[in-house]
Amino acid sequence: MTTVNTATQQNALVNQAGQAAATQTGADFNMFLKLLTTQMQNQDPLDPMETSEYTQQLVQYSQVEQSMQQTGVLRDILTRLSAADMAQASSFIGREAQFDTNVAGLSSKPAEWTYSLPREAASIKATIKDAAGRTVATKDLAPGSEGRFSWDGALAAGGTAPHGAYSLQLDALDASGNVLTAGVRSVGVVDSVTSAAGNVLLGVNGTEIEAGKLVSVTQRTAA
Secondary structure, three states, X not given: OHHHHHHHHHHHHHHHHHHHHHHHHHHHHHHHHHHHHHHHHOOOOOOOOOHHHHHHHHXXXXXXXXXXXXXXXXXXXXHHHHHHHHHHHHHHOOOEEEEOOOEEEEOOOOEEEEEEEEXXXXXXXXXXXXXXXXXXXXXXXXXXXXXXXXXXXXXOOOOEOOOEEEEEEEEEEOOOOOEEOOEEXXXXXXXXXXXXXXXXXXXXXXEEEEHHHXXXXXXXXXX
């Protein structure tokens, strides 16, 4: 699991670096040609460019061209790696996955999260926010040190929230009134795998989450 996530992150970084390098190399290549052509067209007929100098510039031209070819090969390799990552990630489809993010998707199915606390909490308040950071619902959860929370989209003001991505914030206190920091993870069944900008994305309940945030995958339990 860690190998897949690490490879995905490395591929994304290398892909970004490769694209940046290709852009810069292409610009340098075109500039070099313009300078060389201008220099040859405007040289003094009575004092033409020395053969050694011309040869040196041709060598530089060859090095730039070789650099561009290597960049092309690198892109090919990255494309194949991305395809391999997607093929590997496709095995997650139909399985329940947990992600290191407090953002979960709400669709025809509820948004779900798991949470854990460093010790027993006497009170836990759940606050659900939309993508704009607005609070749309709150709920008091049962005391404890861990649990699973499911939200069907019911809004505090009544009605049902539209499908989309929502985040969960927990405010917990122990018996002495001390604040407890909660670890929150989104959870859901993976239903799609896509690739964008070198990143493999897993579709869960209508929301795409980076594969690099994947924490665990388990076989879905039959209802």
